[in-house]
Amino acid sequence: MAFPKISSSKQTPCEACPLRKMPTFRDFTQEELDFVSSFKTGELTLNAGTTVLSEGAQSAHLFTVLSGWAFRYKMLDDGRRQILNYAMPGDLVGLQATLMAEMQHSVEALSSLTLCVFERERLGHLYRDQPDLAFDITWIAAQEERILDEHLLSIGRRTAMERAAYLLAFLTQRGRASGLFRDDPTVVPLTQQHVADTLGLSIVHTNKTLKKLAERGLLRWGERGCEILDEEGLLKAAGWEGMPESKRRFI
Amino acid sequence: MAFPKISSSKQTPCEACPLRKMPTFRDFTQEELDFVSSFKTGELTLNAGTTVLSEGAQSAHLFTVLSGWAFRYKMLDDGRRQILNYAMPGDLVGLQATLMAEMQHSVEALSSLTLCVFERERLGHLYRDQPDLAFDITWIAAQEERILDEHLLSIGRRTAMERAAYLLAFLTQRGRASGLFRDDPTVVPLTQQHVADTLGLSIVHTNKTLKKLAERGLLRWGERGCEILDEEGLLKAAGWEGMPESKRRFI
DNA sequence: CGTGCTATTGAGCAGTTTCAAAAAAGGTGG
DNA sequence: CCACCTTTTTTGAAACTGCTCAATAGCACG
Numbered sequence: 248m249a250f251p252k253i254s255s256s257k258q259t260p261c262e263a264c265p266l267r268k269m270p271t272f273r274d275f276t277q278e279e280l281d282f283v284s285s286f287k288t289g290e291l292t293l294n295a296g297t298t299v300l301s302e303g304a305q306s307a308h309l310f311t312v313l314s315g316w317a318f319r320y321k322m323l324d325d326g327r328r329q330i331l332n333y334a335m336p337g338d339l340v341g342l343q344a345t346l347m348a349e350m351q352h353s354v355e356a357l358s359s360l361t362l363c364v365f366e367r368e369r370l371g372h373l374y375r376d377q378p379d380l381a382f383d384i385t386w387i388a389a390q391e392e393r394i395l396d397e398h399l400l401s402i403g404r405r406t407a408m409e410r411a412a413y414l415l416a417f418l419t420q421r422g423r424a425s426g427l428f429r430d431d432p433t434v435v436p437l438t439q440q441h442v443a444d445t446l447g448l449s450i451v452h453t454n455k456t457l458k459k460l461a462e463r464g465l466l467r468w469g470e471r472g473c474e475i476l477d478e479e480g481l482l483k484a485a486g487w488e489g490m491p492e493s494k495r496r497f498i
Numbered sequence: 499m500a501f502p503k504i505s506s507s508k509q510t511p512c513e514a515c516p517l518r519k520m521p522t523f524r525d526f527t528q529e530e531l532d533f534v535s536s537f538k539t540g541e542l543t544l545n546a547g548t549t550v551l552s553e554g555a556q557s558a559h560l561f562t563v564l565s566g567w568a569f570r571y572k573m574l575d576d577g578r579r580q581i582l583n584y585a586m587p588g589d590l591v592g593l594q595a596t597l598m599a600e601m602q603h604s605v606e607a608l609s610s611l612t613l614c615v616f617e618r619e620r621l622g623h624l625y626r627d628q629p630d631l632a633f634d635i636t637w638i639a640a641q642e643e644r645i646l647d648e649h650l651l652s653i654g655r656r657t658a659m660e661r662a663a664y665l666l667a668f669l670t671q672r673g674r675a676s677g678l679f680r681d682d683p684t685v686v687p688l689t690q691q692h693v694a695d696t697l698g699l700s701i702v703h704t705n706k707t708l709k710k711l712a713e714r715g716l717l718r719w720g721e722r723g724c725e726i727l728d729e730e731g732l733l734k735a736a737g738w739e740g741m742p743e744s745k746r747r748f749i
Numbered sequence: 750c751g752t753g754c755t756a757t758t759g760a761g762c763a764g765t766t767t768c769a770a771a772a773a774a775g776g777t778g779g
Numbered sequence: 780c781c782a783c784c785t786t787t788t789t790t791g792a793a794a795c796t797g798c799t800c801a802a803t804a805g806c807a808c809g
Contacts, residue, residue, distance in 0.1 A: 321651045323737060329654040331647050346633075346640045348744065352647055374633050378625040381632050382597075388639035389597045395646040396572060396582050396603055402653050403698030404578040407797070438755065447654030452797050454757065468756080486574060493598065658764075689787065700766050705789060719788080
């Protein structure tokens with residue numbers, strides 16, 4: 248198995264970053280752009296199923312998802328796995344290992360994944376010289392916290408049906424805001440095992456729950472994942488209002 | 499009902515902050531201390547059961563817990579409640595409302611509670627002039643994220659018994675690190691309803707689960723809350739290693 | 750054509766919930 | 780200190796949701 252390498256050449260210069268053109272992300276000043284450009288030291292491309300970071304790892308790198316899907320998870324000793332959240336273009340990965348001693352969760356590529364690589368050491372410069380970017384990093388962390396709050400509410404208090412509907416509506420909203428559905432049909436690249444491990448349900452019950460949602464015409468399980476047919480219906484089935492939208496920050 | 503007022507006089511000047519003397523918190527430079535001192539605009543003291551911030555609120559303030567316990571929670575329309583996390587001395591409250599448009603969760607005092615009050619507007623100065631403090635705020639947000647990750651794992655994948663043991667071990671560790679158990683017996687000021695709403699269980703099942711833990715001699719439900727008798731035993735029952743310890747940051 | 754995932758389905762079981770009610774603990778005003 | 784009222788803790792029993800076990804089918808890959 249070939250070890251993934253970090254290419255030092257920037258396939259995608261920050262000036263031409265495709266994320267920057269999207270309406271959901273905030274604009275940068277030229278100075279910020281220059282800084283981020285010098286902060287970025289390379290790119291990393293991984294296949295689906297590859298581990299990006301492992302629990303306990305002390306990574307020297309901080310990443311931003313440039314394209315593709317990933318997910319964060321934790322495992323118990325006996326193999327029980329809980330998926331904590333999904334990372335999409337613009338999301339920061341590995342901030343924990345950068346700020347604290349080590350990662351307390353693992354990260355795996357859900358699809359083919361490209362990451363921008365930043366040097367951990369230079370984060371201090373960012374805080375010293377780019378207060379607005381520093382603020383953005385805090386903003387991103389607070390945003391993640393918000394999402395985790397909602398997931399916690401979901402797993403703790405929603406029924407299996409509501410949970411499943413919530414998760415898919417959530418991924419749809421977030422995926423669209425991240426430009427992941429360019430090609431028309433809205434397909435989230437999950438297996439039912441991923442769904443089960445996110446919802447805190449067994450795979451059998453997850454299957455039966457998804458089947459009911461499919462019978463209601465809200466989704467269709469198909470080629471390489473879940474196709475969303477009725478986002479409104481999912482939101483209603485979840486009893487969820489959706490995420491408040493605002494300009495997203497990213498680095 | 500008297501509306502709680504923010505006293506503009508600082509009962510506790512930052513120079514004499516009791517948290518600063520504790521070994522778990524990091525030291526400040528004189529400059530940082532001066533800044534924080536000027537950042538703090540008052541103190542707020544609330545009774546147990548009082549709401550600190552409500553979901554949807556746009557608070558002009560940011561708080562740090564100076565003494566006492568609080569908890570964050572979200573509710574569904576039909577009244578189902580999920581407690582997300584607990585706030586203890588040194589913890590930041592209301593960062594979400596400060597960074598984004600509004601709070602997405604509520605905060606309530608669990609015991610008598612005293613908060614340091616900061617002005618939202620001045621946060622910009624902090625990021626501009628005090629990069630180390632800005633870094634600390636990000637660190638605090640990342641730390642909260644870590645805790646939420648662990649809670650998510652717990653609710654999603656641990657059994658009722660494990661969950662309960664985890665929660666109480668967690669509160670014990672964190673409470674001790676926050677100096678909340680000065681008076682000897684280790685008592686966490688919770689009702690079983692709080693425990694139930696944190697674990698995502700019904701109150702009836704929570705009661706039966708706690709009873710089993712009590713029979714094992716791990717805890718005792720008593721005067722105003724849960725008395726911890728065997729922290730090691732709880733950790734073992736939870737299958738949890740405890741939180742990695744490090745110098746905590748705070749403002 | 751065998752191997753290994755992923756998705757399905759059925760059946761019985763276990764952990765949790767809901768309903769109902771009683772006992773215990775705390776707080777308040779007299 | 781007592782009577783009364785409210786909140787919290789306990790218990791029992793019945794109903795369900797979701798879990799485990801087991802087996803089958805569909806596909807992709809080598």
